[in-house]
Amino acid sequence: MLELDPAPYRVPTLDLDARLRLADGISMAVTLFLSPGSSLHPGPESLDEYLARSRRFLPVRVAESGRALLVNRDLVQLLEAGADAPVLGRLSGEQARSVDLVRLEMTDGHALEGAVESLLPVENPRLSDFFNLNEDFFPVVVADGITYVNKRFVSRIWL
Numbered sequence: 001m002l003e004l005d006p007a008p009y010r011v012p013t014l015d016l017d018a019r020l021r022l023a024d025g026i027s028m029a030v031t032l033f034l035s036p037g038s039s040l041h042p043g044p045e046s047l048d049e050y051l052a053r054s055r056r057f058l059p060v061r062v063a064e065s066g067r068a069l070l071v072n073r074d075l076v077q078l079l080e081a082g083a084d085a086p087v088l089g090r091l092s093g094e095q096a097r098s099v100d101l102v103r104l105e106m107t108d109g110h111a112l113e114g115a116v117e118s119l120l121p122v123e124n125p126r127l128s129d130f131f132n133l134n135e136d137f138f139p140v141v142v143a144d145g146i147t148y149v150n151k152r153f154v155s156r157i158w159l
Contacts, residue, residue: 012036014044016085023075023153025108029063034086046086051079051137051148077106079148087139087146100127103158104149112147114140131157
């Protein structure tokens with residue numbers, strides 16, 4: 001039987017521990033594989049970039065079993081990470097910055113409270129403009145880190 005050495009095929013990554021909550025109610029501790037370099041800025045790939053990739057399935061390692069798993073990105077409700085997770089500042093050009101405390105009510109009945117930082121063009125600085133951007137995920141700063149929320153699963157946003 002032919003055996004291949006997997007080492008030449010491995011892509012260098014930065015491992016980041018996180019927790020995923022999926023649309024089917026399953027919550028799991030996982031390791032994400034971020035790129036050690038970003039094409040958009042100096043340093044490693046941010047969670048914003050990781051979640052905005054065009055691929056439909058995200059590779060993760062399940063903490064409990066150590067097994068590799070591909071997760072449908074569209075079915076990720078929440079991605080929770082620690083305060084040390086690499087995030088991408090959205091500041092570019094002339095923008096208005098605001099930080100708002102929000103309470104999100106999710107379609108499955110869960111709620112999440114935290115701070116949302118919005119950086120928008122000065123001509124459209126409203127928080128509703130931020131939530132209506134075409135990005136699928138947005139970050140919410142919570143007490144113990146950062147949570148990326150999939151807009152698809154948000155039913156109400158209390159300001």
